[in-house]
Every structure is written in C-alpha cells, then in structure tokens.
Amino acid sequence: MEQSKREPIWTKSFISISLTQFTVFLAFYALLTTLPIYVIQDLNGTEAQGGLTVTAMLAAAILIRPFSGKLIDVIGKRKTLFVSIMVFTMTTFLYIGIKDFIPLLWLRLFHGLSFGLFTTVSGAIAADVVPESRRGEGIGYFAMAMNLAVVVGPFIGLSVLQFAPFQVLFILLSVFMISGALSAFLVKVPQATEAVRKTGTFKLSLHDLIETKAVPIALISSLAALSYSSILSFLSVYANTIGLSSAASYFFLVFAMAMLLSRPYLGRAYDIKGPKFVIIPCLFIFAFGLVFISFTSTAWMLLVSAAIIGLGYGTLLPGFQTMAVQSAPIARSGHSTATFFMFYDTGIAAGSFIWGLVVAKAGFQQLYLISAVVVLVLIGLFYTYQAKRQPKYAAKDHPV
Numbered sequence: 001m002e003q004s005k006r007e008p009i010w011t012k013s014f015i016s017i018s019l020t021q022f023t024v025f026l027a028f029y030a031l032l033t034t035l036p037i038y039v040i041q042d043l044n045g046t047e048a049q050g051g052l053t054v055t056a057m058l059a060a061a062i063l064i065r066p067f068s069g070k071l072i073d074v075i076g077k078r079k080t081l082f083v084s085i086m087v088f089t090m091t092t093f094l095y096i097g098i099k100d101f102i103p104l105l106w107l108r109l110f111h112g113l114s115f116g117l118f119t120t121v122s123g124a125i126a127a128d129v130v131p132e133s134r135r136g137e138g139i140g141y142f143a144m145a146m147n148l149a150v151v152v153g154p155f156i157g158l159s160v161l162q163f164a165p166f167q168v169l170f171i172l173l174s175v176f177m178i179s180g181a182l183s184a185f186l187v188k189v190p191q192a193t194e195a196v197r198k199t200g201t202f203k204l205s206l207h208d209l210i211e212t213k214a215v216p217i218a219l220i221s222s223l224a225a226l227s228y229s230s231i232l233s234f235l236s237v238y239a240n241t242i243g244l245s246s247a248a249s250y251f252f253l254v255f256a257m258a259m260l261l262s263r264p265y266l267g268r269a270y271d272i273k274g275p276k277f278v279i280i281p282c283l284f285i286f287a288f289g290l291v292f293i294s295f296t297s298t299a300w301m302l303l304v305s306a307a308i309i310g311l312g313y314g315t316l317l318p319g320f321q322t323m324a325v326q327s328a329p330i331a332r333s334g335h336s337t338a339t340f341f342m343f344y345d346t347g348i349a350a351g352s353f354i355w356g357l358v359v360a361k362a363g364f365q366q367l368y369l370i371s372a373v374v375v376l377v378l379i380g381l382f383y384t385y386q387a388k389r390q391p392k393y394a395a396k397d398h399p400v
Contacts, residue, residue: 060112229351
C-alpha cells in the first residue's frame with residue numbers, strides 16, 4: 001500500500017482536540033506544582049494543606065469519572081466537550097480572586113469535576129477521530145500533549161513566580177485556557193461514534209457507570225500508575241536527599257524527550273504487530289529504569305534513568321488506553337475511557353500514600369526496588385490477560 005493511501009491522523013479535529021488537551025494539562029500541572037507554594041507563602045497555610053489542594057482535585061476527578069460516560073450518552077460527546085472545557089476555563093479565572101484556603105479547597109474540588117469530565121470525553125473523541133487502522137499510533141500522539149504539559153506546565157509556573165506574583169500566573173493560565181476553549185470549538189465528532197441518547201427516566205446501572213469489558217486492562221494500568229507514582233510523587237525529594245536537586249529539574253525534560261523520540265515507531269509497531277509486541281518490552285524497560293534509579297548516585301545516572309523510564313513508561317499509558325477503547329464498541333468509547341482513567345487515577349492517588357509509608361519504613365532505594373517488582377508482576381498479569389483474549393492482531397503488510 002502506498003504511503004499516500006494511508007488514512008490521515010493529523011486532521012483538523014485531531015489537532016484541535018490535542019491542542020485543547022495540552023492547554024488543560026498545562027494548567028493542571030502548573031497549578032499542581034505551584035499551589036502548595038501559594039498556600040504556604042501567600043495564604044499562611046501548612047505543608048499538609050498545600051498537599052490537600054492536590055488531593056482534592058484528583059479525588060473530585062476520580063469521583064466524576066464513573067458518571068461521565070452516562071453524561072456523554074445523554075448530551076453527546078461534542079456538547080460534553082464544550083461544557084467541560086468552558087467550566088474548566090471559567091474555574092481557572094476564579095483563582096485570581098482567591099485569598100483564603102477554604103474557598104481555594106472548594107474551588108479545587110469544583111475544578112477537579114470539570115477536569116475529570118473533560119479528560120474522559122477528550123480521550124473518547126481522540127479515539128473517534130483517529131482512523132481505526134492507526135488508533136495505537138494516533139492515541140500515542142494524542143498522549144504526547146499530556147507528556148509535553150508535564151514539562152511545560154511546571155516550567156511556566158515556576159518561571160513566572162520568579163518575577164511576578166501568583167495572580168499574574170493565574171491570569172496567564174486563564175489566557176491559555178481561552179485558547180484551549182477556542183480550539184475545542186473546531187473539533188468535529190464523527191456522527192457514527194455518538195452513542196444513542198436514552199429517553200425516559202434517568203436511571204443508572206452498572207452498565208451506565210463503567211465499561212466492564214475495559215476493567216481488566218484498566219486494573220492492569222492502575223498497577224502501572226501505582227509504580228509510576230513513586231516517580232511523580234517522590235523523585236524531587238529523593239534527588240534532594242542524594243544531593244542531586246539541580247539535576248532533578250532536568251529529569252522530566254529528558255523523560256519527555258525519550259517519549260517523544262520513541263512515539264512514532266512504537267505507535268506504528270502497536271498497530272502492526274499488536275499490543276503484546278510493544279507493551280511487554282516497555283514494561284521490562286520501565287522495571288529496569290526503576291532499578292537503575294534506586295542505585296543512582298550521580299547526575300548522569302539520574303538523567304539516564306529518566307531516559308530509560310521515559311522510554312518504558314511513556315508507551316504504557318497510550319497503549320493501555322488504546323486497549324481499553326478497543327475492548328468495547330466505539331459507541332462506548334466514553335465509558336471505556338472513563339473506566340480506564342478511573343482506575344489509572346486511583347493508582348496514582350493510592351501510590352502517593354503507599355509509597356510514603358514505604359519511604360518512612362525502608363527508604364528511597366527500597367521504594368524504587370519494590371516499584372520495579374510491582375512492574376515485573378504486572379508483566380505476568382498482562383501476559384495472562386493477552387493469552388485469554390481472542391487474537392485480534394496479526395502480523396501483516398502495513399504501510400510504514
């Protein structure tokens with residue numbers, strides 16, 4: 001098949017939903033990094049209160065996810081996208097006037113609801129607008145929007161605070177969100193992928209709350225998220241304890257670069273040879289990276305571990321998400337995405353607590369070694385899951 005006959009990924013709708021995703025996660029990670037500082041310095045709060053601003057938003061996002069699929073069924077994906085992005089944008093503006101901790105906490109809860117709803121529908125729409133034959137590659141590119149925001153969001157947040165007060169940062173993020181909202185209005189959802197709206201009384205069943213076919217792979221993804229949370233929550237603290245705090249600022253930059261460089265090849269390999277060909281090697285690489293970081297003592301070792309972990313873990317999130325979407329009919333993509341992220345977010349949130357206990361009892365080296373063991377166990381679980389599935393992918397000629 002000629003290259004020119006391949007179905008395109010980079011359509012106007014795909015670019016628009018990716019840009020919107022990028023702005024939302026940019027604001028999310030910028031606030032995630034800076035709000036604890038804002039609570040402590042400007043609101044005279046404690047470190048625990050600063051951490052609560054992070055937990056509150058994630059908790060609200062997890063709570064709304066089971067109901068997101070039902071809401072998408074009722075009003076449609078495009079309207080859900082508009083509602084969630086407008087609420088998220090307006091909520092971002094409200095940070096400008098917050099002067100006390102309790103109103104900030106309520107705002108974070110409200111922000112988390114719109115965040116959970118948006119990230120559910122955006123992932124479902126991205127899966128819809130990508131050609132089915134290139135879904136692994138396309139969702140991988142879509143995930144890069146979040147991967148870039150992991151680096152750009154904290155960089156912008158911390159850089160602005162070196163020269164300006166928090167209100168300037170809040171205004172800047174609000175302007176970013178306006179551009180993201182405008183981009184959302186350019187997204188066209190394929191009519192065939194919209195679920196049939198239900199009429200009559202509004203009832204909720206298990207089928208309305210979760211996609212049961214996506215639960216096994218979502219559960220597997222939660223264990224990967226559990227291990228990854230050891231990096232997300234404790235990397236900066238670990239680097240500081242071993243005297244590498246300056247090198248830690250480059251960790252996620254190297255991490256993101258490794259993901260970006262590997263994404264085109266691994267996304268295509270997923271579509272051509274199937275998930276097992278990509279996921280299992282990446283799990284081994286992820287586990288090796290966690291072991292490597294546990295023995296890190298120099299800056300170059302820390303950055304090499306960032307590249308290894310970025311190469312390994314960076315493919316897992318889009319790979320598992322693609323499998324979750326493919327596990328059910330495309331009209332249920334909203335439910336599949338909601339189920340996937342509900343388990344994934346729970347893994348991140350639970351990991352932050354569990355690994356904190358491990359660090360207190362055993363230290364950082366044991367923390368990352370145990371995280372690696374979890375990933376190795378995950379390889380066995382994933383292999384078993386794949387063995388029980390009906391073979392869906394076969395090696396065949398495919399445009400490269």
